[in-house]
Amino acid sequence: MGSLVLREDRDGCATLTLNRPDKLNALNVELFAELSGHVDRIAAETDRVGLVIVRGAGKCFSAGHDLTDIAAGEKPPRPNFQADVIERLANLPQPVISAVHGHCYTGALELALAGDLIVASEAAKFADTHARWALTPVWGMSQRLPRRVGLPKAREMMFTARTYTGRQAEAMGLANICVPDAEFDAELASLTKAILANSWYSHRANKALLLATDGLPLAAGLDHEIVRTRGRGPDMEERIAAFTAKTAKIA
Structure with a gap:
């Protein structure tokens, strides 16, 4: 089979x-x-x-x-x-x-x-x-x-x-x-x-936030986001640098 x-x-x-x-x-x-x-x-x-x-x-x-x-x-x-x-x-x-x-x-x-x-x-x-x-x-x-x-x-x-x-x-x-x-x-x-x-790091971090706060009151959800956010991803600087370089070429 x-x-x-x-x-x-x-x-x-x-x-x-x-x-x-x-x-x-x-x-x-x-x-x-x-x-x-x-x-x-x-x-x-x-x-x-x-x-x-x-x-x-x-x-x-x-x-x-x-x-x-x-x-x-x-x-x-x-x-x-x-x-x-x-x-x-x-x-x-x-x-x-x-x-x-x-x-x-x-x-x-x-x-x-x-x-x-x-x-x-x-x-x-x-x-x-x-x-x-x-x-x-x-x-x-x-x-x-x-x-x-x-x-x-x-x-x-x-x-x-x-x-x-x-x-x-x-x-x-x-x-x-x-x-x-x-x-x-x-x-x-x-x-x-x-x-x-888009950033796979952000996808995982955002999904984790959404799952953890589903059903929470707004205040509790906001507190969770502030305290438990995973912050910047390892690809942030590379992504911003690529965007800046592209913008500079257009200008």
Whole structure:
């Protein structure tokens, strides 16, 4: 059997591709085990990985948690294993982009919500269908979805189990960007280039601040920023010198 999660590294970006296209990338324990290994390795590679993209092979991002596995009785290596993998993906020091085309249902949406940014194609389809199957979230839906779209919209999605298009996801703030299907890969490439061109040190420091202060009152968050900021990066002087030299040439 081939790898269930493929990794490709290019110019500082590590792309993780869910690779069960014949099963619409349905999420099973074996896939999460491979994803876990990739996440652990990437977390230790901040010197050569500045950005992570998670996407799906074939027709979609993922149809969600494999219902066949649920019915058969899954045997994860430890309790809350899948939720822990998603949490570690969300807490990677590098920015994470969830690139969603096609289906992104329930467990797959919980996985996508681990991304700092969600990029959607117009044909993307988002839904939380826990209630359709008499299930309740255990991978983070009840916490990450309201923080992304607001409590009223999260209630709507969770209670109705409706499907939302890429454009609707963008309008509600679930997706940061939605583009026509034909422009999906080009938009990802452009976004990747823009992010990687900035300081990887700043990205890690800014993400750490955002994660640590999420949900804090404003005063507490401001205090944290002042006391815990990581300050100047090792590439600051080089970046300013390059900008100054470029400006001098123009003048």
